[in-house]
Amino acid sequence: MGEFMTESLKESLESFYAAKVWEDMTLGKALSAWSENYGDNIALTEADRQVTYQELEREAGRIGAGLQRRGFGKGDKIVLQLPNSIEFVISAFALFKLGVIPVMALPAQRKTEIKGIMEKSGAKGYVIKDNYLGFDYKSLAREICRESQTPPAVIVIGQSDEFIAYEDLREGPELSDEPEIGSGEVGLFLLSGGTTGIPKLIPRRHADYLYVAQKTAERCRLDQESVYLAALPVAHNFPLGCPGLLGTLTVGGRVVICPVASPDEIIPLIEEEGVTITGLVPALAHMCIEFLELDDGYDISSLKVIQVGGAVLDSYLAARIEKAFACTLQQIFGIAEGLICCTDLADGEEIRYHTQGKPISAYDEILIVDEKGREVPEGEYGELTVRGPYTIYGYYNLEEVNQSCLSDQGYFKTGDKARWQNGNLQVAGRLKEMINRAGEKITPSELEELLLRHEDIGDVQVVGIEDQELGERICVFILAQNKGLTLNGLRNYLVGQQVASYKLPDQLVYLEAWPLTNIGKIDRKQLRVLGTQR
Incomplete structure (x- = not known):
């Protein structure tokens, strides 16, 4: 909780949410209810495997009992x-049924992150697959155990060696007596999406996370006929609960599990499984477009909605995505710490291409403020701050950080630059991504959108690079499709677009491929490193 947020304010908010907003339900009890309601309906599909709602309930009980x-x-x-x-x-x-709190780590994370997450959370256990995409997770587990004062119990899916075999947990009676768990208790830890240091732990409660899944499912108009493709790593907030896996299960739909987030897995699965909705980050959506352009023999007409979020989506790429997938684009903006905004499926192109829509809850309270915390007029950019029934009051065991990320009225400071546009939220990116060139502030997404209109540019990123004379210089990164473009050519093109002289790029770098983060976003931190090296 923040330094100035009073306990009485927090208690008042919590009492209101408990009485007016949240359902008194845990994630474990929700599965039991879905099993009763949807029974023999298929809940999950993975390759040739299918699991019904009843089977999912039964298997979760068995593993819970083993744990x-x-x-x-x-x-x-x-x-x-x-x-x-x-x-x-x-x-x-x-874990939800036991009241054991899962810490949702990503497969791409390695020793530094996992060890730090273990230490921050005080985790007693570690569940891994033996090998995935050529990486040996058992070797990672051995390193962590050797360097830990209290080594975690390691549970392995696959060849377990000296560790606990996942299959052994299934032996014995099912879970007969679930512990009493309050719906307002912490149900899971999500990880912060920062690109520096050890991820922060984000405590999400059973009731607030179910609420998000339900409200985003409503915004996406999911029902029992919906087929959601989980293409992004499902430990991430977007494919886990926005609406993702959980939102689909709340309405009795079917989740198709994609093992690897790549176009050659995603596109065939849409056709084979009759997928109706999926969620992608902009970089992956762009790769899928290129895949479809190379091979137009796939029938993806079952797809009705493609959600795109996780990073700023420029309007040019938004239009290309909707045309390539021949379905409705839904922009989504969200933070693992809380606030989710989506466009509505009935919104026109102007809203869907240029904004991230409205909050999913009527109880989300948003203030866009200047550097002194004063609310800015509609249409002006400022920092996006929020409080509401599913936005946290702080990170786990980080009181010093929490004092700086909350206002005195309990508004969480997102660090995102945003504004209101005719009642819809428009997010321009992270405040720290703003380029300060010789005292002038430049928004990267503004230049990116203009550059994408150039006939020889398929994908582009604009990043500020530290510079002794300018403070930061403007560096343009382009994928190496056409190396005929020069820096002067880019500058002349932008002058023709009536761009101010202080916004003209200082550097041009060609890349063969984008460096990506664990979730598939373009890694802008790594781009800064590359720009410094050139």
């Missing part, structure tokens, strides 16, 4: 580092 026999109980933490799989879903619900 309970090995000493895990309410309040314990387990780091869950699994690729997209049926076992991921079963394991997560087993």
Whole structure:
């Protein structure tokens, strides 16, 4: 909780949300209700495997019972580092039922992040797959155990060696007596999406996370006929609950699990499984467009909605995505710490291409403020701050950080630059991504959108690079499709677009491929490193 946010204000907000907003339901109990309501309906599909709602409930109970026999109980933490799989879903619900808190680690994270996450959370367990995409997770687990004062119990899906075999947890009676868990208690830890240091732990409660899944499912108009493709790493907030896996299950739909986030997996699965909705980050959506342009033999007409979020989506690429996929584009903006905004499926192109829509909840309270915390007029950019029934009051065990990320009225400071446009939110990127060139402030997305209109530019990123004379210089990165463009050529093109002289780029770098983060976003931190080296 922030330094100036009073306990009485927090209690008042919590009482209101509990009475007016949240359903008194845990994630584990929700699965039991879905099993009763949807029974033999298929909940999950992975390759040739299918799991019904009843089977998912039963398997989660078995794994939960196995964990309970090995000493895990309410309040314990387990780091869950699994690729997209049926076992991921079963394991997560087993932990929800036990009141054990899963820490949602990403498959791409390695020793530095995992060890830091273990230490921050005090996790007693670590669930991994033996090998994924050529990486040996057992070797990682051995290193972590050797360097830990209290090594975690390691549970392995696949060849377990000296560790606990996941399959062994299934042996024995099912979970017969679930512990009493309050819907307002912490149900899971998401990880912050920062690109520096150890990820921060984001405590999400059973009731608030279910609420997000339900409200985004409503905004996406999901129902029992919906087929959601989980293409991004499902431990991430976007494919996990916005509406993602959980939102689809709330309405009795079917989740198709994509093992690897790549176009040659995603596009065939849309055709084979009759996928109706999926969520992608802009870089992956762009790769899928290129895949479809190379091979137009796929029938993806089942797809009705493509959500794109996780990074700023310029309007030019938005239009290309909607045309290539021949379905409705839904822009989504969200933070793992809380606020989710989406465009509505009925919105016109102006809203869907240029904004991120409206908050999913009527109880989300948004203020866009200047550097002194004063609210700015509509149409002006400022920092996006929010409080509401699913936005956190602070990170886990980080009181010093929490004092700076909350206002005295409990508004969470997102660090995003945004403005209101005719009642819809328009996010321009992270405040720290703003380029300060000789005292002038430049928004990268503004230049990126103009550059994408150039006939020889397929994809582009604009980044500020530290510069002794200018403070920061403007560096343009282009994928190496056409190396005929020069820096002067770019500058002349932008002058023709009536761009101010202080916004003209100082550097041009060609790349063969984008450096990507764990979730598939373009890694702007790595771009800065590359720009410095040129």
